[in-house]
Every structure is written in C-alpha cells, then in structure tokens.
Amino acid sequence: MQNLKEKIQKLKLEKNAIILAHYYQNDDIQEIADFVGDSYYLSKVAKECMQQTIVFCGVKFMAESAKILSPEKTVLLPNIESGCTMAEMINGEDVRQLKKEHPKAKVVCYINSTAEVKAESDICCTSSNALKIINKLNSDEIIFIPDKNLGGYINEKAHVKNMILWNGFCRVHEFVNVDEIMKVKNEHKHIKVLVHPECNKEVRKLADFIGSTGGIIDYVKKDTDEKYMIVTEEGILYSLRNNNPNKQFITPKTPMTCCSMKKNTLNDVYESLLNKQHEVTIDENIRKAAHKCLIAMHEMAR
C-alpha cells in the first residue's frame, strides 16, 4: 500500500498532475489527495490550478465540471463507473420540455447534473451556494433541477413565488430513517444533528445544522460542543475525525454509503496517471453552453 502511494506521488510529479478528492472518497484516496473538499470548492480548485492534468477522485459530474471550466487541461476520472445516480434522473430533453412549459422561468441546476443538462440551464449551484444564488437571482419563477430536496429546502428559506421542482433525489440521503435520528437524539442529551440538504424534509426538520459537506466540516471545527450525529455520506468522517480528534461522531445504523463514490480505488488512481485513463471529453457546443452556466455560478457565488 505504502509503495503504491509512493508510486502515485512520483508519477503525479512526473506528469505535472494534481489529485482532487471529494469528502466522500475512500480514506486512502483522501490521504494522498492534494485537495479534499466539497463540490463547489473542488470546482474552484480545478478552475484555478496550474497543473496540466487533473485526476478527479469523485463522481463523473465533478470531473465533467472541471473539464467544462478548463478545456485545455486533461481531466481524468480514475474509475469510469463512478456516476452520480441523481445526475442521471434528468436529461437535456426533459429540461427543454420544462422550459417550454414555463418560458419565463430561470433554470437553476444543481451541479449534480450532466453537461447536457447544464448546457440547457441558466445557472448552476451547489448545496453550499444555492441559497445565495436563488436570492441574488430574485426571480418569481424558478425551475430547480434535479434535486427536489435541495430545491425544497432552498425554497423554505427563499420563498420564490413559483418554484418548479424536478422529482430527482439522492438514494443515499433520501431514505434515512427518521425514527433512528429521534432515538439518538433521545439517548444523547447534548448531541447536535448535522444534515446534508439532500435529505428529505422530515429529516431536515430534526437538524441543528443543514449544510454542504464543506459546511458540516466548518461547523464542527468552529462549534464548542463535543457530540454530533452526522447525516450524510460516511466518507466525511475521515476529515471530521482527523480535524477533531476529541469529538464524538455518531452515524445512522444503516450506513450512508455512496457506491459510486467508493468505486475509485488507489490502484485506479495509479492506473489513471500511468495510462491517462479515463479522459473526460465533452462535445464542444455542449461544453461552451455548460461553461456559461458554471461561470455564472462562480461569479454570483463570490
């Protein structure tokens, strides 16, 4: 294992590459990454980094977003099967149909979407900046795709006159057991429940804090309490435990595991650097349209 990690570091330098990893990646991948973060932070790093090659340890839409923002760079997704199931719940034709039905609406798409869907949208958002973006848009009619939970959560705060939601969701976050959270809350008097906005309303209602993966990491770092229930994908525990060795983290009994995120292995990262696999390519017309949507987010979220 150590040998493989050393080989990766050596190849990375030889190839002038950078390794980015999402908080949900396997621990050993987070350990060797140059940057670990949430989807907004990683898209910023991908846009601004100097290296010619980006090895994106995350899911496909994340690597695609890096390529949309930096077409001159080589973007590699170590395991080609790591796709986000939520992103596949809507396609370009669905968005065109929605726009026909609501011609005056602004289309806001969650970054968890394909390049084709971004190309049909006005602006992108992540869970860390969605509220800011919807507030700044100041529009009476918004089509929010594809996550009904993030869209619903944002609308509870922003009160858009007509928020049209798509019925997309994340399987990892949608089916969390509410009774289990209640039980943990009852058993541990001073526990704080931290929830990702991809969770459904019943779960969000029990939260002390709702935020992106990066938001949850920051919250725990600054907070003075000691015990937390973490209601998001379990990969986040690697950073939470490393940053807060004296704090205690409890997770739902049924593990919240994103199988797509876990597909990338250290060996895939090594192969990826060695054989330039799997290189992300996007049709140039789609890329240009999707670029406008992502850049609009980066400008508005500043």
Ligand code: 13P
């Ligand atoms: P973050 O933007 O919070 O990193 O979330 C990405 C994601 O896929 C959550 O399921």
Ligand code: SF4
């Ligand atoms: Fe997609 Fe859910 Fe996995 Fe996030 S946790 S990448 S939304 S399937």
